[in-house]
Amino acid sequence: MQSNPIIQAEDKFGVDESTWIAKAQQGDQNAFHQLYLLHHRKVYALCFRMLADAGSAEDVCQEVFVQVWQKIVNFRGESKFSTWLHSVATHIVLSHIRKHKNWIQKVFSVEDQGMIEESAEMQGLSELDKHIMKLPERARMVFILFAVEGYRHEEIASLLKMAVGSSKAQYHRARQLLQESLENE
Amino acid sequence: MNNSSQSSQAKLDNAINDLNSEIAPSRDLWPGIEKAISQQPREQVKNNHYSWRSNLALAASVVALVITLVNVNGLPNPSNQTDVVAMMVESFENERQAMLVSFGNKPVSKNALSADLQKQLDELIKARKSIISALEEDPENADLIHLLKFTQQQELSLLNHIYRPKWQTI
Numbered sequence: 001m002q003s004n005p006i007i008q009a010e011d012k013f014g015v016d017e018s019t020w021i022a023k024a025q026q027g028d029q030n031a032f033h034q035l036y037l038l039h040h041r042k043v044y045a046l047c048f049r050m051l052a053d054a055g056s057a058e059d060v061c062q063e064v065f066v067q068v069w070q071k072i073v074n075f076r077g078e079s080k081f082s083t084w085l086h087s088v089a090t091h092i093v094l095s096h097i098r099k100h101k102n103w104i105q106k107v108f109s110v111e112d113q114g115m116i117e118e119s120a121e122m123q124g125l126s127e128l129d130k131h132i133m134k135l136p137e138r139a140r141m142v143f144i145l146f147a148v149e150g151y152r153h154e155e156i157a158s159l160l161k162m163a164v165g166s167s168k169a170q171y172h173r174a175r176q177l178l179q180e181s182l183e184n185e
Numbered sequence: 186m187n188n189s190s191q192s193s194q195a196k197l198d199n200a201i202n203d204l205n206s207e208i209a210p211s212r213d214l215w216p217g218i219e220k221a222i223s224q225q226p227r228e229q230v231k232n233n234h235y236s237w238r239s240n241l242a243l244a245a246s247v248v249a250l251v252i253t254l255v256n257v258n259g260l261p262n263p264s265n266q267t268d269v270v271a272m273m274v275e276s277f278e279n280e281r282q283a284m285l286v287s288f289g290n291k292p293v294s295k296n297a298l299s300a301d302l303q304k305q306l307d308e309l310i311k312a313r314k315s316i317i318s319a320l321e322e323d324p325e326n327a328d329l330i331h332l333l334k335f336t337q338q339q340e341l342s343l344l345n346h347i348y349r350p351k352w353q354t355i
Contacts, residue, residue, distance in 0.1 A: 029222065036215060041207035048208050058210050062217045069222045125208070128200040147201050179193040182200065 021081055025073050032072070036065055039082060043089045049144045050093045052133045060096050064089045086149060094159055097141075131181040135174055142167050143174035270320045270330065277337040284341060288348035302347060309340040 017038060023031030043064055048057035068088055075084055125133070132140060141160060145151040146167075151159070153167040160167065316333045323329060 029219065032222070033215060033219070036218065040214060041209050044210045044214075045206060045208035054211060058212065058214055061210065062214050062221070065214075065218045066221045066225070069218075070225070126200070126203070126205060128197075128204055129208075148204060148206075175194075175197060178200075179197050182196050183193050 017081060018077070021072070021075065021077075024069070025075070032065075032069055035081075039085055040065065042082070043085065046086060046089050046144070046149065047093055049129065049132055049148065050090075050141055051097070052137075052140065056096070056100075060093055061089075063096075064092050067092060090145070090149065090151075090159065094141075097137075127182070127185065128178070131178050134181070135177055138162075139170045139174035139177065142170040143178070146171050270317070270324055270333070273330070273333060273337070274317060277341075280341060281344065284344055285348070302343070306340070306343055306347070309336060309343060312336050313340060 017035070020031040020034045020038075024035055040061065044057060044061045047060045047064070048054060051057045051060065064085075068085060071088065075081065132143065135143060138160070142156055145156045145159065146153065153164050153171070156162075156167045157164040162170075313333065313336045316329055316336060320326065320329050320333065
């Protein structure tokens with residue numbers, strides 16, 4: 001476990017993020033490492049919450065940074081780097097989910113995987129996070145994208161290939177389930 | 186809406202606001218990332234974007250150049266250079282087929298391709314065919330042979346770009 005990665009990244013050389021970005025765009029892997037130290041916990045949080053599985057989240061988080069390394073030359077600073085990074089991460093997570101749907105879900109168009117039981121890997125998470133992990137998959141993804149990542153329902157509908165109304169309904173469903181869970185604590 | 190419902194909604198809203206934006210992975214992920222980015226040559230996405238655009242212009246200009254070359258050099262008699270061109274065409278087809286097989290030989294539907302990529306591919310194919318037609322008339326034209334080689338390479342690069350798996354595990 002790294003200690004104080006943000007402090008390490010920002011103060012080690014007294015360089016700000018835009019400098020790391022510029023250097024990484026020129027192929028500097030050390031600069032890219034500093035960007036990783038700054039952002040990987042937020043990217044991992046997105047992956048873990050969306051996938052509800054620590055092992056998959058770690059693999060996908062790595063894939064995100066590998067792809068970001070490939071694509072960073074395209075970042076022109078038109079949005080915040082963190083916004084761009086999370087957009088890339090979201091697409092990679094959703095791509096992973098689509099590719100790893102099991103055959104039952106594919107053949108029978110089953111919307112949700114079964115509820116996830118609390119596991120050792122959930123130790124240390126906030127109570128809300130633990131309840132989020134137990135949400136049905138679609139409701140969980142919509143909830144995270146809307147309430148945590150700040151996407152609009154129109155954007156979520158496009159990302160998840162569902163109707164806008166379905167996105168809203170899943171969000172409402174997620175809220176209901178979370179409220180019940182929090183009440184029953 | 187009763188008080189209990191309002192209370193549970195407020196409790197959830199507070200919990201969302203307090204949600205930590207960061208979660209630490211249980212292991213250091215950097216070594217795997219470092220290994221992957223060191224082994225893979227960086228995709229020159231930005232440059233490719235421009236190079237594809239410039240290649241598109243190049244491909245379009247190839248057709249015009251072919252016509253010019255044929256007009257300037259006239260139409261000499263065919264010779265054994267025809268065999269060289271035939272070999273180039275055959276070699277290209279083999280390489281293209283091998284590439285498609287290596288990517289699973291799945292046809293890329295037109296809908297899956299962006300209009301830009303489709304246009305680039307169409308232009309390159311058109312340019313390649315134009316050069317081959319011109320070489321049938323002028324098989325000793327070295328400029329045309331170089332152009333054919335260049336166009337074939339561009340087409341293979343573009344196919345590689347289109348078919349390359351987007352998901353790569355570390």
